[in-house]
Amino acid sequence: MIEQKQQLENAVQEALNIAKKLGVDQTEVALTKTSGTSVNTRLGEVENVEFNLDGGMGISVYIDQCKGSASTADLSPEAIASTVKVAVDIARYTSKDKYAGLLDKDCLETAPKDLDLYHPSSCDTEQLLALAKECEDIALNSDKRIVNSDGVAVNSHSSLRVYGNSNGFLNSYASSRHSLSCVLIAQQENEMQRDYSYTSARDMQDLFSAKWVADEAVKRTVSRLGATKIKTQQAPVLFSAEVATGLFGHLVSAISGTSIYKKSTFLLDTINTQIFPDWMQVSEKPHLIKGIASSPYDQEGSKTIDRNIIDQGVLQTYLLTGYATRQLDMKSTGHTGGIHNWFVKDTGLDLAGLFKEMGTGFFVTELMGQGVNMVTGDYSRGVAGFWIENGVIAYPVHEVTIAGNLKDMFMGIEAVGSDIDPRSSLKTGSILINKMKIAGA
Template sequence: MMVQRKAKKMHESKQSAGLLDRAGKLIEHARKAGADKADAVVVRRRSGSVSVRNGKVENTEASESDDFSLRVFVGQRVATVSAGQGVDEASLAERAVAMARVSPEDEHARLADADLLAENWPELDLFDPSEPGSVELADAARAMEAAALAVKGVQSSIGAGASAGLYGLVLATSHGFAGSFERSGFSRSVSVIAGEGTRMERDYDFDSRVFFGDLDDAQSIGRSAGERAARRVNPRKVPTGANITVVFDPRAARGFIGHMVGAINGASVARKSSFLKDRMGEQISVAGLTLLDDPFIARGSASRPFDGEGVSTGPLTMVENGVLRQWYLASPVAHELGLVTNGRASRGGGGVSPSSTNVVVSPGEVSPQDLIRSVGTGFYVTELIGQGVNQLTGEYSRGASGFWIENGEIAFPVSEVTIASNMRDMFMRMTLADDIDRKYSIAAPTIAVEGMTLAGD
């Protein structure tokens, strides 16, 4: 069971506590300058990274910032101003209010309703104080690269990198919310080339975690990247065909599910730019698919104890057995749609917009191996290329690479093909495997989609 803590008693770093105090002062200055209501956000970022190629350090970077953003409301007129750490709070507030007074009215602009603001939230174990230095990051990058280059068939390195960082959010509002949280992040990645001449192929592998100790070891990441690249050498052409079953490996499937997540974002619905805009309460996918959005996963890569408006709402079932149940909502978009926010607001560019957190797709009941065997003949996708997705119409057309499936087995590598269909049909023709990996912000299994068109030779 998660431990609940009162907002004012939640543990905060000394720096975050100081920033929260400054955010509160910004609110006070805004009210004195004539704002009817306001909120102040400080986004904290700390990062360090090292990139390596051929065993030598190519680049070392370090950065840190505390970016202040004040949003003020004068009636239904709103303005946002941003500044860095040394800002004069009174002057910033006066400028924001002056801007708001000459801005056009926005009938949907608003703070979250006071009765929705969080008074307590779960402890999610999101901060690891580990601080690997540049030497340690470089050693990990070298180890990944060396492991990848040791794989038979791998010819050269594109590069390897390791990073460590921090994201923090401090939020105060004029109607009673004050809170902050920090989330650490660590990553490792490597990319290599296998084969020779015109038969060269590239691939990569990576890992990203909230806690340093949870990262996959550098040698394993490197070896996986090398093996992925070596398997792709000497790809063949395949003929153009219709009614092809395409199997998306988990890496490609995460992107595919991401298109569903984008289509049920309330902002897209309000703009009428989503092909699912009129489908609430209807079957939009196979009955076996349930899509859960859960910001409360301990150590989750997209977890947060409260959203960008101070609302703390736990897991939401967005799609239940194929039926669309929710849009992703923040208060302005929710008001435009005649609804109430469901705690999925994020901050960016001074404004508020809805976004997903940790997305978990319900697993199927068949292993990836059995799913491939059931396909007989088809195409197993490991990489997608290009941005050929139309969220307004649902049309889907992407360049792809992967492997041909014959007699239910992976037969040979394939590259330079295009797969196409419409996502309305794709969502209804999915078969889900059981290989969910929950370490990513979108946890999706291997997915087979029937009835696609493949453009090859």
């Protein structure tokens, strides 16, 4: 890895040097190499084995604020030189954009931290297949209602990313990601239901066991049997931890710099404004060791720092790329490429406690469709889950729709559970919202 790291850094530096000789004002180069193995089994048979080794170099040049970009998978000196020249030629034909360019030097990370993100697997293909078969075998033999499998997948990948620009930044870091997932089909009389479970981590040793994934997939699948519709009404809605991440995913989209400067968000001009209950806290921690979304710097080389996103219900920051900072006349927040390990503070109740707190209402475990208008905040999604009565699960529910507006939903959050889903880069427990419209039978 050290030798490859040096080779790729040299290739990026070569591109920067060539651009400088051609008189380019500003240049940035991103190079990624990814390798790994994916295997799939179904009903004890191997369905797919895939090896991949890919990557490429992307070069962007800025000439008098005119941008040109080109890419290549060939890292020979001749190919790099040719790609830089193509980017330069393109820049000569593009329109001037006063917001185009590199980050200011004072925003760049000068001392990147080692976050222990690289843990390549020592497992060969046979071992990965054995893990998949073990998981599926446990699942298929644990409950007679599990009548079929839609397959088990094991993925193990590593990557090396190098980024450099003409403002003096040139760094790289390696990372890895491994996962195991299982999809099952259950049957009861003439009814069939499908569900799944998974585990994901930087280090193969940190994955949940094959038995945990199998047992969780079985539990989720059979619990859906006997699902029915419910009548149209208004009621409290509890989003399970697994789907609650989606609510904050909408927050991420709504406060992204692109949405703000395009004025295409329901949270326009809400910085330093209360948008959640006054007890809500959401923090970001980019430098967690082995973190799923940890990063020593963002994809433009910007510093990533611990920060509060929501403090006492008040929005503290937008999520800005370099381009957005210039559009909005603000400073980079290090979010080119996405967020970095968000944590939603819980209010002290576990899932059973949230059921009791809700009393009667709808527990959502699956979301379907994309019915969210990010300009108005209007929210309408197909859902499945469970009806709760007197603080306990009464029966499974399917084929219903919930609706509301994200502004009202955010302010209507009454509790956040301690049942945090550790697999997500956005860590939250289940979220209880005081009321939503439920369209059923």
